[in-house]
């Protein structure tokens with residue numbers, strides 16, 4: 001790959017393929033695989049990732065909002081797309097673009113049935129989500145009877161799947177909580193399925209669920225996001241995955257700072273000795289938030305660690321390159337293989353998901369597939 005000459009987010013589709021195959025190897029061949037491509041495919045490039053997943057043989061895609069699904073359809077993506085958090089205002093577009101709604105409340109079901117009637121839909125695929133402990137979105141077990149009643153004797157919609165979402169699949173200290181979610185899910189499924197004309201697919205596991213609970217609870221499909229992008233929420237799994245996104249930039253300017261001088265806004269850093277700094281063309285407007293400043297995170301220059309010093313600016317950061325052999329124009333790795341997005345994020349006490357999805361649309365995406 002050519003060295004960066006500006007700030008770019010490189011998206012490695014071969015790494016995606018590796019991660020996809022790794023995750024598939026952890027489930028039965030007959031279990032379907034849904035690739036989660038919400039939030040620009042975790043900050044990367046949702047169209048490029050969706051196309052590759054389609055070629056690799058994924059069964060389903062998921063986005064959070066209808067607008068994200070529309071982008072995929074306009075790019076020619078043919079896979080079924082589950083919209084995890086549709087809002088009634090976008091139901092018309094959802095239907096126009098052949099997207100499948102997660103129906104998570106009685107109100108949403110009513111609203112969707114009304115649109116289905118107005119548009120003369122027949123057996124339109126919908127997915128029902130149940131709240132089993134995350135307390136975020138979903139029907140409760142108490143609503144099963146009402147649901148069954150509302151779905152009875154209508155042909156507008158067809159329930160193609162029942163699902164739920166785990167709250168702490170990565171945390172084995174919370175195994176009991178997770179087992180309880182699994183049991184609640186199965187209870188709901190048993191109560192509802194007998195009222196349905198067709199047997200719906202069942203799915204529960206996210207990436208860490210696949211890692212920790214595939215033996216008992218993979219059902220008909222699993223849903224993976226972060227794993228596809230190279231992170232498994234534990235070191236042993238991270239070691240077997242490959243980061244898809246690498247944020248690269250370059251050294252714009254090098255300064256020699258004399259002991260006692262300050263660096264950046266508000267003199268947040270004062271040199272205790274003579275040091276050398278590099279100014280990089282990436283800042284909080286690109287997604288490197290102020291929490292990463294003042295030594296909380298480091299970047300890699302010619303294989304060596306250069307900590308961010310002083311406050312992060314809107315369009316720039318300064319890093320300490322004292323003792324590092326480098327010059328203006330050299331490439332800088334903000335995150336990728338080293339530091340990983342997970343390591344970079346942990347410096348500011350956050351997680352890979354946040355740093356990845358926060359890289360702003362100002363940063364050019366460069367998709368690599370070889």
Ligand SMILES: *Cc1c(COP(=O)(O)O)cnc(C)c1O
Pocket residue numbers: 036038084165205206207208223224225226227
């Ligand atoms: C985002 C999301 C996922 C993907 O979770 P990962 O931890 O990234 O694998 C799966 N299911 C639902 C409902 C989600 O919102």
